[in-house]
Amino acid sequence: MSRLFRHVILSAVLCGASAASADEIPPAERKSGYEQMGREIRAMQDDDSANPAMLWVLDGEALWSLKAGAAGKSCADCHGDAQASMKGVAARYPAYSPALARPVDLEQRINMCRTDQQQATPLPAESKELLVLSAFLARQSRGVPVEITDDRLRPFVERGGELFTRRQGQINLSCAQCHDDRWGQRLAGSLIPQGHANGYPLYRLEWQTLGSLQRRLRNCLTGMRAELYPAGAPEYVDLQLYLKSRARGLAIEAPAVRP
Amino acid sequence: MVCAAIVVSGTAYAQGLRPYAVVEDSISASLTGAKGDPVRGRSLVANRQVGLCLLCHNGPFPEEKFQGNLAPDLKGAGARWSEGQLRLRIVDSRRLNPDTIMPSYYRIEGLARVAPAFADKPVLTAEQIEDVVAYLATLRD
Numbered sequence: 001m002s003r004l005f006r007h008v009i010l011s012a013v014l015c016g017a018s019a020a021s022a023d024e025i026p027p028a029e030r031k032s033g034y035e036q037m038g039r040e041i042r043a044m045q046d047d048d049s050a051n052p053a054m055l056w057v058l059d060g061e062a063l064w065s066l067k068a069g070a071a072g073k074s075c076a077d078c079h080g081d082a083q084a085s086m087k088g089v090a091a092r093y094p095a096y097s098p099a100l101a102r103p104v105d106l107e108q109r110i111n112m113c114r115t116d117q118q119q120a121t122p123l124p125a126e127s128k129e130l131l132v133l134s135a136f137l138a139r140q141s142r143g144v145p146v147e148i149t150d151d152r153l154r155p156f157v158e159r160g161g162e163l164f165t166r167r168q169g170q171i172n173l174s175c176a177q178c179h180d181d182r183w184g185q186r187l188a189g190s191l192i193p194q195g196h197a198n199g200y201p202l203y204r205l206e207w208q209t210l211g212s213l214q215r216r217l218r219n220c221l222t223g224m225r226a227e228l229y230p231a232g233a234p235e236y237v238d239l240q241l242y243l244k245s246r247a248r249g250l251a252i253e254a255p256a257v258r259p
Numbered sequence: 260m261v262c263a264a265i266v267v268s269g270t271a272y273a274q275g276l277r278p279y280a281v282v283e284d285s286i287s288a289s290l291t292g293a294k295g296d297p298v299r300g301r302s303l304v305a306n307r308q309v310g311l312c313l314l315c316h317n318g319p320f321p322e323e324k325f326q327g328n329l330a331p332d333l334k335g336a337g338a339r340w341s342e343g344q345l346r347l348r349i350v351d352s353r354r355l356n357p358d359t360i361m362p363s364y365y366r367i368e369g370l371a372r373v374a375p376a377f378a379d380k381p382v383l384t385a386e387q388i389e390d391v392v393a394y395l396a397t398l399r400d
Binding site: 166167168169170171172173177182185186187188189221222225226227228 | 311329360362363373377380
């Protein structure tokens with residue numbers, strides 16, 4: 001697809017209009033990775049008492065009300081009941097940060113609150129505390145449809161789309177070659193999903209733990225034998241943003257379970 | 260400093276890739292000058308970390324439970340193609356189809372953002388490619 005054409009589509013996306021394309025998955029065929037999973041893993045995700053990710057959510061709930069940092073404030077001191085104040089947040093992240101003049105993902109946003117409001121040290125990427133908080137927050141958006149509407153995000157969505165369609169690594173593949181063009185087919189033992197970002201953070205059986213979307217993206221880059229972006233790099237956020245705009249309309253499933 | 264070192268080793272490796280001649284859709288001469296070993300070739304093809312072939316292809320490997328379906332079945336490849344044609348398809352499929360997802364196993368230029376561990380290295384060595392070609396040539400039916 002020409003760059004111009006993709007640009008038109010992305011503009012349409014951001015304006016909330018629907019657009020069809022030969023390459024991007026048409027809205028009617030768009031489906032969560034959940035739908036391609038076996039019955040047992042689906043049952044695991046569906047039942048909170050069987051979903052291992054709920055352990056992280058429970059720890060996150062406790063952390064939400066724990067005072068931290070020099071300011072001696074908890075998240076709850078500013079935001080109150082997360083069930084009300086955080087509903088829908090994960091569905092519209094990454095979001096634009098005027099201070100940084102670029103988008104930040106949920107984990108980065110949590111750390112901005114840590115440093116600016118709580119005056120505490122930022123939580124390291126993929127640390128237990130950061131994962132439990134982001135799992136707890138994302139859980140509050142379960143069922144809310146993904147939607148990226150902020151106009152200021154447009155150039156970043158577009159940049160993410162370019163990263164998604166660019167061939168890279170020793171194997172010389174692009175994300176789109178698997179996730180737009182070959183979803184539903186088999187890469188060795190794995191069914192290729194459409195690659196939507198509506199379940200994160202999630203419990204992956206292969207990891208035997210909960211992990212972030214960035215961790216998932218690193219797995220795919222490693223498979224392509226591509227150089228990883230540094231942790232927290234803008235490329236990951238732009239890719240996430242593109243994935244989110246591509247998943248528009250799908251319900252948030254966080255914390256999901258995947259093979 | 261670092262950049263200079265990478266460029267030098269890249270050039271050194273590029274010089275290390277053996278030259279070959281493509282005539283029509285094949286490379287008729289062995290990359291090493293010798294015949295490959297089909298037994299080693301079979302285990303390379305089946306190896307998920309080295310050959311990677313079964314990530315995408317199916318093939319006559321009853322012992323391998325997980326095989327891909329992104330690419331043609333390797334069964335009968337030796338009947339469909341000559342050794343020279345097989346060699347080009349492994350060495351550089353992009354010459355036949357620029358949009359292919361089949362990796363170029365013996366090409367190091369024209370790639371972006373290769374992980375440091377694999378930089379300036381072909382996916383398989385010339386010897387390994389000859390082994391794979393020798394194995395594929397045995398797949399007659």
